[in-house]
Amino acid sequence: MIPINLIQSTAETLMDKAAIEIPQDYLDGLQVAAKTEDGDLASFVLKAMLENYEAAKEDRRAMCGDTGVPRWFVKMGNEASVEGGMIALEAALRRATASATNGVPLRPNRVHPLWRTDHNNNVGIGAPEIEYGFEPGGEWIDLITVHKGGLFGSDYRMLFPSDGVQGIKRFYLDSLMAFGKRGLACQPAIIGIGLGGSKDICMSLGKRASTLRIVGSQNSDPEVAKMEAEFKEIGNSIGMGAMGFVGKNMVIDCNIEVGYCHTGGMPMSVHAFCLSSRRAVARIHADGRVEHRTDPDWFTPYQRRETVDWPAAQEAAE
Amino acid sequence: MSIREVRLSTTPTDEAIADLRLGDIVYLDGLMYTAREGVYMRALEDKANIPMELPSKSAANFHCSPAARINPDGSFDMGAVTATASFRFAKWLPEWMAKTGAKLIVGKGGMTSKDYKDYFVPNGAVYLSTVGYGTGALLGRGVESVEAVHWNEELGVAQAMWVLKCNKMGPFIVASDMNGDCLFERENAKIAENVERVYEGTIPATLKRYGESDDRTDEVI
Numbered sequence: 150m151i152p153i154n155l156i157q158s159t160a161e162t163l164m165d166k167a168a169i170e171i172p173q174d175y176l177d178g179l180q181v182a183a184k185t186e187d188g189d190l191a192s193f194v195l196k197a198m199l200e201n202y203e204a205a206k207e208d209r210r211a212m213c214g215d216t217g218v219p220r221w222f223v224k225m226g227n228e229a230s231v232e233g234g235m236i237a238l239e240a241a242l243r244r245a246t247a248s249a250t251n252g253v254p255l256r257p258n259r260v261h262p263l264w265r266t267d268h269n270n271n272v273g274i275g276a277p278e279i280e281y282g283f284e285p286g287g288e289w290i291d292l293i294t295v296h297k298g299g300l301f302g303s304d305y306r307m308l309f310p311s312d313g314v315q316g317i318k319r320f321y322l323d324s325l326m327a328f329g330k331r332g333l334a335c336q337p338a339i340i341g342i343g344l345g346g347s348k349d350i351c352m353s354l355g356k357r358a359s360t361l362r363i364v365g366s367q368n369s370d371p372e373v374a375k376m377e378a379e380f381k382e383i384g385n386s387i388g389m390g391a392m393g394f395v396g397k398n399m400v401i402d403c404n405i406e407v408g409y410c411h412t413g414g415m416p417m418s419v420h421a422f423c424l425s426s427r428r429a430v431a432r433i434h435a436d437g438r439v440e441h442r443t444d445p446d447w448f449t450p451y452q453r454r455e456t457v458d459w460p461a462a463q464e465a466a467e
Numbered sequence: 468m469s470i471r472e473v474r475l476s477t478t479p480t481d482e483a484i485a486d487l488r489l490g491d492i493v494y495l496d497g498l499m500y501t502a503r504e505g506v507y508m509r510a511l512e513d514k515a516n517i518p519m520e521l522p523s524k525s526a527a528n529f530h531c532s533p534a535a536r537i538n539p540d541g542s543f544d545m546g547a548v549t550a551t552a553s554f555r556f557a558k559w560l561p562e563w564m565a566k567t568g569a570k571l572i573v574g575k576g577g578m579t580s581k582d583y584k585d586y587f588v589p590n591g592a593v594y595l596s597t598v599g600y601g602t603g604a605l606l607g608r609g610v611e612s613v614e615a616v617h618w619n620e621e622l623g624v625a626q627a628m629w630v631l632k633c634n635k636m637g638p639f640i641v642a643s644d645m646n647g648d649c650l651f652e653r654e655n656a657k658i659a660e661n662v663e664r665v666y667e668g669t670i671p672a673t674l675k676r677y678g679e680s681d682d683r684t685d686e687v688i
Binding site for chain 2: 194202213298306394425
């Protein structure tokens with residue numbers, strides 16, 4: 150049984166870390182970009198960003214004034230149980246979101262879409278989003294917070310099998326061009342592409358590809374992994390860099406996730422996880438141990454399974 | 468090309484503004500206030516009295532809402548500060564400039580050269596862009612103190628009018644000049660030369676969307 154107080158205190162720590170500390174994998178990627186960048190303005194921008202991450206950590210101040218919209222991904226081992234149940238867990242995550250908004254402080258970004266009501270705590274109808282995943286075995290629970298920013302950089306389109314890879318490439322480039330100009334996507338970014346699923350799942354696959362996979366990771370399907378490498382290369386050959394200035398670094402990494410879709414279609418989404426790629430992860434064990442990390446490790450073989458039964462479950466049954 | 472750095476007052480002289488060149492890096496000193504859609508609507512549409520003396524106190528309008536906290540005792544804690552995209556405020560800016568004498572519009576992503584020529588240049592104003600975007604911690608360090616927060620009750624923390632005392636606050640990039648030229652459009656033009664090559668071999672989507680055609684009598688299938 151995982152104590153509810155431990156969930157809330159860990160969640161508060163995660164909110165703080167996500168807002169302030171740039172994840173190491175993204176930082177490594179940006180440092181490589183800064184070394185290769187030869188556009189003078191783009192190069193200045195990347196150096197300023199690297200200084201900014203240092204300043205944020207030193208001052209324990211949010212790295213960006215737009216602190217995004219906090220959301221939660223919760224993954225549980227099959228044997229995990231939470232004191233008070235899942236209602237208590239959701240309350241703890243909402244409390245942690247509200248208290249960190251005042252504590253860090255974060256910008257209270259969440260408002261009602263029509264009435265613009267702001268509770269000044271990033272909590273409201275459907276906010277923060279809480280999404281779930283499960284893994285076979287284990288009494289742990291993973292808390293992942295992502296504070297994705299941006300009104301720009303994401304798009305969806307229904308493509309068809311006849312559009313093929315060249316159609317996928319066109320929509321990918323269109324998204325980079327549309328939102329990269331003037332740097333509205335806050336690039337260089339981790340670009341996530343969702344392919345397949347139904348429309349809503351296509352969007353969440355792409356969002357998860359950008360936010361829940363680290364720089365340097367590869368899709369487990371070698372052909373998809375090849376596309377990821379090719380798309381990163383194409384994105385960086387546009388000639389556009391940070392802030393839309395002439396440069397060669399638009400994409401720190403490109404992650405693609407797929408889901409089975411309607412036989413007639415090939416839906417696609419594109420997402421950009423920005424220069425402040427805010428995510429933080431902790432695993433809480435049943436014995437009270439808490440391990441912090443920056444890799445959500447969301448896309449396990451179980452999450453990408455395509456058979457009716459999960460082989461491990463089959464084995465156990467036999 | 469070496470990048471030039473400039474210290475600039477938030478109540479700048481016409482000479483100081485005329486001296487700025489596209490791509491200069493600017494650090495600001497003096498008072499700067501935040502104003503975005505909430506403040507514009509309240510001041511220009513609801514005709515509320517602007518609660519500070521402009522432009523004598525400040526001629527710098529920041530398109531920003533800070534990550535900040537108003538404490539129960541009324542004091543303020545300022546964390547990170549970054550700008551929001553400015554293009555959507557074009558609707559209010561001409562009237563705002565005429566009314567407040569703003570000379571520095573500070574935000575994200577700039578405006579069009581048409582905006583600059585139409586009402587920035589005639590008002591002796593230029594656009595400064597934040598850098599990154601998202602040097603929020605660096606900009607936060609440049610805020611020496613929060614002088615006041617106006618209209619917090621009416622507009623909330625994110626839309627309120629924050630008055631910031633800047634001390635070498637930056638970096639910002641000069642994105643327009645007294646010719647009405649636009650830094651981002653200059654960069655777009657350079658990048659445009661390469662676009663055809665990058666798109667080579669790609670194909671347009673089978674299913675079109677309105678927006679790609681603005682003629683609603685067209686079919687998009």
